[in-house]
Amino acid sequence: MTVVSQDKTSITLKPTGQRMPIVGYGMWKVPRDKCRDQVVESFKAGYRLLDNAADYGNEKEVGEGIKKAIDEGIVKREDIFITSKLWNTNHAPEHVREACVRSLTDLGLKQLDLYLIHFPISIAYVDPAVRYPPEWYHDGKGPHCTLEHVPLQKTWEAMEKLVDEGLVKNIGISNMNAVIIQDLLKYARIKPAVLQIEHHPYLVQAPLIKYAQKNDIAITAYSSFGAQSYVELGIDHAIKCPPLLEHDLVKSIAKKAGKTPAQVLLRWAAQRNIAVIPKSSNPDRLKSNFDVLSFDLSEEQMQQLTNLDQGLRFNDPGLYFDIPIFA
Numbered sequence: 001m002t003v004v005s006q007d008k009t010s011i012t013l014k015p016t017g018q019r020m021p022i023v024g025y026g027m028w029k030v031p032r033d034k035c036r037d038q039v040v041e042s043f044k045a046g047y048r049l050l051d052n053a054a055d056y057g058n059e060k061e062v063g064e065g066i067k068k069a070i071d072e073g074i075v076k077r078e079d080i081f082i083t084s085k086l087w088n089t090n091h092a093p094e095h096v097r098e099a100c101v102r103s104l105t106d107l108g109l110k111q112l113d114l115y116l117i118h119f120p121i122s123i124a125y126v127d128p129a130v131r132y133p134p135e136w137y138h139d140g141k142g143p144h145c146t147l148e149h150v151p152l153q154k155t156w157e158a159m160e161k162l163v164d165e166g167l168v169k170n171i172g173i174s175n176m177n178a179v180i181i182q183d184l185l186k187y188a189r190i191k192p193a194v195l196q197i198e199h200h201p202y203l204v205q206a207p208l209i210k211y212a213q214k215n216d217i218a219i220t221a222y223s224s225f226g227a228q229s230y231v232e233l234g235i236d237h238a239i240k241c242p243p244l245l246e247h248d249l250v251k252s253i254a255k256k257a258g259k260t261p262a263q264v265l266l267r268w269a270a271q272r273n274i275a276v277i278p279k280s281s282n283p284d285r286l287k288s289n290f291d292v293l294s295f296d297l298s299e300e301q302m303q304q305l306t307n308l309d310q311g312l313r314f315n316d317p318g319l320y321f322d323i324p325i326f327a
């Protein structure tokens, strides 16, 4: 079972015993020119986890922020928890190490605390000299996504070698369902420490979370604010959906608690023993999003929020390509 520390600030990762902060800072879409300063500000505000990915295209700038914060004595390397993710173009075992080393180099680190397989989809390799990050389209234009035949087991074995070599401490997965995880657990020599999934009151995924937590896999929620970060991508059902941050229930719970709607949504997840990684490019929202542990929601409020579930998913590659991974 997932174990949360007594002070509620971290989850113990079963394979290594390392503690993962329950609140972190998500770096997707943080503009490159703001990254360095936002990273420093996040550490000043108390964040100790940065959620990165090769695909976010800003690891170099995040690395500059980490270096600045360490040089200025704001944090020490051993006090921060840095995550990155293996992109879909690098699932072939011979390309896994290269991807990890590129992320390490960009982030200016010798070791990652956590390295996740970003999606359970293997697509054709793109030489970084041609395009980095590679994104989804093999020719850089699309709209066709070129799949590659790499069984997940081969990718996982290459991930395990990164641990053997000391390049990463923990390995994990993202955007995977219970069937894939069940299979992975049969062959994994090193078990996945974390499963990162889309999770908000419109997409509760209770059976998946129960299954993972029971198998000692900690959950990290992404897109805790629901459609918010997909509206700007022009995703139709995200635009049409009533925003969670403006939902009457969320607002009334926030008012009662003396907190913001964003803090309530993050608290709801954290109280289910789920880590959160809100993104903000705004210094004030960055600060306020960190205040997730100073209050509790009642059981009734927790249930009311859970009851908003509609199985509504916003981050689905099946919307763009013929790869319905969540079907």
Ligand SMILES: NC(=O)c1ccc[n+]([C@@H]2O[C@H](COP(=O)([O-])OP(=O)(O)OC[C@H]3O[C@@H](n4cnc5c(N)ncnc54)[C@H](OP(=O)(O)O)[C@@H]3O)[C@@H](O)[C@H]2O)c1
Residues within 6 Å of the ligand: 025, 026, 027, 028, 029, 051, 052, 118, 174, 175, 196, 197, 221, 222, 223, 224, 225, 226, 228, 229, 245, 260, 262, 263, 277, 278, 279, 280, 281, 282, 285, 286, 288, 289, 315
């Ligand atoms: N594994 C995966 O496939 C995957 C997929 C998606 C995301 N992620 C990770 O999860 C992180 C978080 O997810 P996300 O970026 O999709 O979305 P999110 O954190 O749910 O929402 C971010 C959006 O909410 C706004 N926002 C932030 N704080 C707010 C507040 N207090 N009040 C009102 N609006 C607020 C942000 O705008 P401002 O920036 O202007 O504040 C931004 O538009 C990502 O950064 C990334 O690290 C992982």
